[in-house]
Amino acid sequence: MRAEQAGRAAGRGEVRTAGVVQWARGPGVGRPMVAAGGRAALGSAAETVMAATGGRRCRRLEGDAARAVLRGADTLLFDCDGVLWRGEAALSGAPAALGRLAASGKRLCYVTNNSSRTRVAYTEKLRRLGFPPAEPRHVFGSAFCAARYLRQALPDGAAAFVLGSPALSAELDAAGIPHLGPGPAALPGPAPADWAQAPLEPAVRAVLVGFDEHFSYAKLCQALRYLLRDPGCLLVGTNRDNRLPLEGGSAIPGTGCLVKAVETAAEREAFIVGKPNRYIFDCVASEFDIDPARTIMVGDRLDTDILMGNTCGLTTLLTLTGVSTLEEVRGHQESDCPARQSLVPDYYVDSIADLLPALED
Template identity: 55%
Template sequence: MSGSKCARLSGARVQQLLDSVDSVLFDCDGVIWRGDQAIPGAAQVINLLKEKGKRVFFVTNNSSKTRKMYAEKMSVLGFDVNEEEVFGTAYCSAVYLKTVCKLEGKVYLMGSDAMRQELEAVGIQQTGVGPDHISGKQTDWANVPLDPEVKAVLVGFDAHFSYMKLNRAFQYLTQQDCLFVGTNRDTRLPLEGGKAVPGTGCLLLAVETAAQRQAQTVGKPNHFMFDCVASKFGVDPDRCLMVGDRLDTDILLGSNCGLKTLLTLTGVSTVAEAEAHQQSGCAERQGMVPDFYVESIADLLPALQG
């Protein structure tokens, strides 16, 4: 397909794009749902893509749910999906530690119970889930008891993040052979009504600052997330489309992996932001310019129903 980037996808171009791909990767929040409500028409789009023989996968940086939990949510919302098609950072982090790091030992986990479940599903034991209250004084904190079997620190979204957890992660990471992995660097979690709360990236940066070490992240825009899908299902990047609502994660992942990219405007990023990246003259920012954009993925429906 020819033409300049950041073009509105409409008319005959929709069918041309769909004909050029065999697989489609969708981000979740802001793309196929918002909160607990499906984006109007999203379930029809997903189900029709599958009916027409396209392979559909879901890639999310949210580490608060297991693959099974995501599949159950999608089924309730009307999507035809199974958990094998879902790739969240809770699952991908476990796979990364198991297959790439070949971890032998436990993980100190700053994260959710869903992350614990995904780690244990691949045979990795963890410690750290839940509150860790502070007591004593600074000398006690510096000598906090550590589990000698811990060989990695994994940081995801942790609603129980605390000074003692930060301190404990720091103490583990003073051991140079201790691996350091983060789920993602998203600094904000957008909510309905223009509200937001701090994201995992804030917690990860705190740990990195204390430990004076940088974590390896597995979530978007890191190519490992796509590698998880591609290695399991044989996805050809030349015939794959990434659909997302964030330029700095979804679209950049697509650019990093050589995928076609489609921005939907039902979530975080705007066309104005994409155009600013395009006009910046900065090579790094060009990776955040989508090939196409739509108001909503429901814009694909006419071509799929025709």
């Protein structure tokens, strides 16, 4: 088994020494991602900064270090797609790992940029795929967080124009926010003058952009007109994910593409409620008594999951079952750019199932 692990590590360009990962960079040359005897328990993000190199370092989470890190955590925040499941299939070992975490008394929350499912729908999917039972209050999707933000930001009686899914509409309904826009839309006439004169709803004070399979030029025109009519009209996006990976290496455009289209037309920047913006973490913190220093963010994307976790002072764990790769981690780690350094996780695992040995005791 150790020989197989060493072979896999060498194939990834790593040198394994007493649980510490070194990147191979020429014969006999390597720099530890974490110094031997380095942090094994949770702490602030600043603890990962090493004076010798001025940057963050990442190591594989395994063995005694994994047991210590998990013992020091009260709460784990999980991204879902690419971490717990792909499509409608749970990733191997993920339900068992979360089951043991729940049995050990850990608080499990689910933090996702996906705006196409409600909180209730996520709890149903978790149950269907064999994960431990979860209540809707443990799920923080960008649809729910967008509705929460608008409930806080809009005056009573104000409405939202929505480019989004039925799930986004349902979360707005649950929050008591009047809205219009979901579903297909056609241009109101054959000429640009017709498009610029279509009736506008007087109560609209926000434009909300989520994943919308019916996104169209007609909707883009309406969104722009609401934003031009009232400079105080809010522009809110659920997330900036630029693409959604599919099985077999293919992908489809993500919500970030739609948000960018509206921003470009309006010449305004949207407020983003999803990761890496800390607003979505603030939603979790407002629901539960969370100590960031005893919280782990588990995700598969450096630019959303890991960046948010690092920004909020959480311990960050990258899984290699989704979008980001160790090669990307290496590139960011070796950079002198602070923005790239902020994308480096504290730890990584091949998959969530790698935590199972640390949970057996």
